[in-house]
């Protein structure tokens with residue numbers, strides 16, 4: 001009796017991110033919404049406060065600092081964008097990771113499934129694709145933003161330092 005090995009291997013193990021179909025790529029998003037948090041790059045070599053401007057690179061001596069302040073369009077219970085189709089026009093800073101801008105994956109938190117796969121760390125055990133599409137394992141593992149955020153239309157971003165948190169950097173497996 002012969003078995004078809006390729007059928008048994010999930011696409012995220014048999015293909016690179018670049019080889020995936022659009023549908024496969026989209027399905028990899030775990031829906032954690034950590035990428036909807038406001039974050040800043042901290043340059044440890046200076047105490048100078050520079051303007052909070054968008055950037056497309058990070059130097060070696062810089063690190064990402066996350067806040068618990070989420071985009072106002074985020075549904076913080078479902079961890080879904082309430083305006084997914086219009087998000088990039090409504091929120092110009094909204095980062096949409098695609099196969100064409102994979103170089104931007106370093107902007108994503110360590111637990112982001114795209115970043116994990118890109119860095120060869122594999123699919124996390126809590127991913128919805130391994131739980132019939134349900135997000136409950138992810139929420140239970142503390143890997144989503146549910147129950148941990150305030151919206152950016154409820155606080156002043158000038159108070160960013162009061163909202164700095166470490167949990168977005170957590171990863172397990």
Ligand code: SF4
Pocket residue numbers: 028029030031032033034035036097108109111112113114
């Ligand atoms: S951090 Fe990555 S996996 Fe999580 S919602 Fe954002 S793009 Fe999707």
Ligand code: SF4
Pocket residue numbers: 035036037071072073074075080081082083084087088091094095
């Ligand atoms: S527009 Fe939607 S996807 Fe983009 S950061 Fe805001 S909530 Fe997240």
